[in-house]
Amino acid sequence: MSAKNKGNRKAWDSKQRIEGALLHLMAEKPFRDITVQELVMVAGVSRRTFYRNYSAKEEVIEQRFLRAWDAYREAVARSTDLSLPALAQLLFTAMAADAEFLSLVARQRLVHLCTREVEARLPYLFEQRRGTDPATESNNVAYALTFSTGGFVWVLARWLAEGASRSPADVAAAVRYFVTLASGAMDPAREVIDQLPAVLRRQSGRMTE
CATH class of the missing domain: 1.10.357 (Tetracycline Repressor; domain 2)
Incomplete structure (x- = not known):
């Protein structure tokens, strides 16, 4: 994970614009169809700015x-x-x-x-x-x-x-x-039975006698 330009206000502003542009484009088209060129055009930044902050759009x-x-x-x-x-x-x-x-x-x-x-x-x-x-x-x-x-x-x-x-x-x-459940503190079968309505619970009890 890149930590490029961490703490740089201008870089942070550029990242915010790139993020916003990517989310906007993702709402309209498949991620795989979004190019870096399209992304920077929508964000209003240069390709150099993009690659100064990210190595790829996935990042x-x-x-x-x-x-x-x-x-x-x-x-x-x-x-x-x-x-x-x-x-x-x-x-x-x-x-x-x-x-x-x-x-x-x-x-x-x-x-x-x-x-x-x-x-x-x-x-x-x-x-x-x-x-x-x-x-x-x-x-x-x-x-x-x-x-x-x-x-x-x-x-x-x-x-x-x-x-x-x-x-x-x-x-x-x-x-x-x-x-x-995984610790064995709960019986899953009993848990299901306990959640049944009272009448069904009584029927379940008769079936197991």
């Missing part, structure tokens, strides 16, 4: 996404609850702040540009927060981290594919449900 999307990721990273740094449901709520709160952009990315089937950034950065974020906590010093940590990272990547992809319609709290609740 425009990646850098826009990473701003939402930075908000998530900062929220994690402030949080004392690092459970998977809590992390899910923090992640999707950050993503929801730019839901319009992310939904457009999903409609263009470009979610992989975002999820690969999650895949690359979640392990680093975990290492930053883990510190020297002896409870996490285990050979199992790498496997658990891979599992949770993959889960977040796919949940994010599904959330975007559904138009980012579920709230961060809803996503956190879904993650909490899965964690409870």
Whole structure:
């Protein structure tokens, strides 16, 4: 990921114009049909300015996404609850702040540009927060981290594919449900039965006698 011209106000203004132009064009035509030349014309910048800030048009999307990721990273740094449901709520709160952009990315089937950034950065974020906590010093940590990272990547992809319609709290609740189910603390068959209307529950009970 490029960090070109970081902190340069003029470069930031150019990036904003390029981002706006790309999103405008993506709303009208397939991403694959958008050329850099067309993009810079709509943005009102030169090709030199574009390549001073990006290596390709895909990087425009990646850098826009990473701003939402930075908000998530900062929220994690402030949080004392690092459970998977809590992390899910923090992640999707950050993503929801730019839901319009992310939904457009999903409609263009470009979610992989975002999820690969999650895949690359979640392990680093975990290492930053883990510190020297002896409870996490285990050979199992790498496997658990891979599992949770993959889960977040796919949940994010599904959330975007559904138009980012579920709230961060809803996503956190879904993650909490899965964690409870996976831990064996919940009997999935009993969970289904408990949600049935009382009359059907009684019928189910007679069938199992």
